Amino acid sequence: MSLANTETYESLLPRSTPVQLIDQHGAAHADDEFRMPSTEALLEGYRHMVIGRRFNDQCTALVRQGRLAVYPSSHGQEACQVAAGLALRKDDWLFPTYRDSIAVSIKGVPARDTLTLFAGGWHSGFDPYEHGVAPQATPLATNLLHAAGFAHAAKLRGEPTVVLALCGDGATSEGDFHEALNVAAVFQLPVVFLVQNNGWAISVPITRQTAAPSLAHKGIGYGLPGQRVDGNDFAALHAVLGQAVDRARDGGGPTLIEAHTYRIQPHTNADDATRYRDDAEVAAWVERDPIERLRVYLEGTGALDQDGQTAITAEAEHEASVLREAMTDGAPTPNPLDLFAHVYAEPTPQLLDQARVLERDLARELEDHR
Numbered sequence: 001m002s003l004a005n006t007e008t009y010e011s012l013l014p015r016s017t018p019v020q021l022i023d024q025h026g027a028a029h030a031d032d033e034f035r036m037p038s039t040e041a042l043l044e045g046y047r048h049m050v051i052g053r054r055f056n057d058q059c060t061a062l063v064r065q066g067r068l069a070v071y072p073s074s075h076g077q078e079a080c081q082v083a084a085g086l087a088l089r090k091d092d093w094l095f096p097t098y099r100d101s102i103a104v105s106i107k108g109v110p111a112r113d114t115l116t117l118f119a120g121g122w123h124s125g126f127d128p129y130e131h132g133v134a135p136q137a138t139p140l141a142t143n144l145l146h147a148a149g150f151a152h153a154a155k156l157r158g159e160p161t162v163v164l165a166l167c168g169d170g171a172t173s174e175g176d177f178h179e180a181l182n183v184a185a186v187f188q189l190p191v192v193f194l195v196q197n198n199g200w201a202i203s204v205p206i207t208r209q210t211a212a213p214s215l216a217h218k219g220i221g222y223g224l225p226g227q228r229v230d231g232n233d234f235a236a237l238h239a240v241l242g243q244a245v246d247r248a249r250d251g252g253g254p255t256l257i258e259a260h261t262y263r264i265q266p267h268t269n270a271d272d273a274t275r276y277r278d279d280a281e282v283a284a285w286v287e288r289d290p291i292e293r294l295r296v297y298l299e300g301t302g303a304l305d306q307d308g309q310t311a312i313t314a315e316a317e318h319e320a321s322v323l324r325e326a327m328t329d330g331a332p333t334p335n336p337l338d339l340f341a342h343v344y345a346e347p348t349p350q351l352l353d354q355a356r357v358l359e360r361d362l363a364r365e366l367e368d369h370r
């Protein structure tokens with residue numbers, strides 16, 4: 001049997017090279033399909049990336065001071081984070097992972113509230129409904145299924161909601177990734193999947209993660225379009241994500257986007273990346289820094305001058321000091337028994353039994369420490 005529609009088949013395939021509008025030296029490149037975003041949009045992206053980098057560095061310092069238990073830094077991935085955070089309207093929904101605090105804060109969550117999880121407090125330090133942001137997922141790829149389900153509900157209700165789900169390259173090997181893409185394509189759901197391919201899943205390189213030509217090529221297997229984009233080029237990400245979000249809102253269905261980027265720092269502070277990767281590899285990616293290339297481009301066009309740069313740096317410093325201040329007391333310590341409080345509306349007898357056992361153990365522990 002031949003393919004039903006060769007044209008459709010071709011339109012689902014990603015490009016052989018990632019979409020790029022501004023190269024690593026800050027030079028612009030024209031593209032037949034994607035236009036350069038407005039200067040205003042680029043300046044906004046630049047500002048958020050500088051603030052985001054400062055946020056990343058501040059959080060790393062907070063871990064060293066013991067005020068955060070753990071922080072998965074997105075240093076080097078700020079273009080993906082900022083483009084994702086800015087791609088959505090207020091009523092749209094973001095389904096992030098542990099590494100996506102910057103995207104979450106751009107969507108409106110106060111920066112300190114994204115850190116409750118990493119300070120060892122509640123799993124989500126914010127109200128998802130207030131900001132249209134699901135709790136940051138730590139199990140890999142589960143958030144993709146939640147995103148597809150949420151998009152399905154929105155579609156059934158006739159709401160114009162678009163859902164953006166984020167994951168890493170490692171998450172694409174999970175069964176949940178397959179199920180989410182499949183259901184999204186079958187039901188033509190308004191969901192965009194953005195894979196931040198940062199080269200490594202802790203110590204597992206992308207070459208051991210997949211034998212596919214690219215992660216974006218996986219889209220065609222489900223019948224949804226895949227696209228590859230330079231993940232350190234904010235301009236390209238803004239254009240590609242914008243097109244996918246518009247398509248989803250117009251009833252065109254889901255898109256899979258693979259952003260090629262790099263995790264400059266270790267997986268978290270608990271990881272030693274020097275044990276599995278070369279300094280030369282890291283250095284080559286530092287050369288492709290997303291912030292630096294946009295700065296060079298904006299300065300070249302005259303859109304950014306020294307005063308503008310000084311104002312943005314000052315804003316980033318201010319945000320970092322607000323964060324330091326907010327984290328002085330750390331996150332509120334949750335009551336371990338709250339674990340049982342939100343499982344079912346009506347707790348089962350088994351759950352009540354387990355809660356009683358924990359309560360007894362905690363009391364005994366307290367007694368032992370007297």
Ligand SMILES: Cc1ncc(C[n+]2csc(CCOP(=O)(O)OP(=O)(O)O)c2C)c(N)n1
Pocket residue numbers: 099138139140167168169170171172174198200201202263267
């Ligand atoms: C279902 C599941 N399996 C294993 C883990 C342990 N784990 C935590 S992070 C990680 C690597 C994730 O890599 P990737 O998806 O590329 O995201 P990145 O951390 O690079 O952003 C693994 C295996 C987990 N959190 N969830």
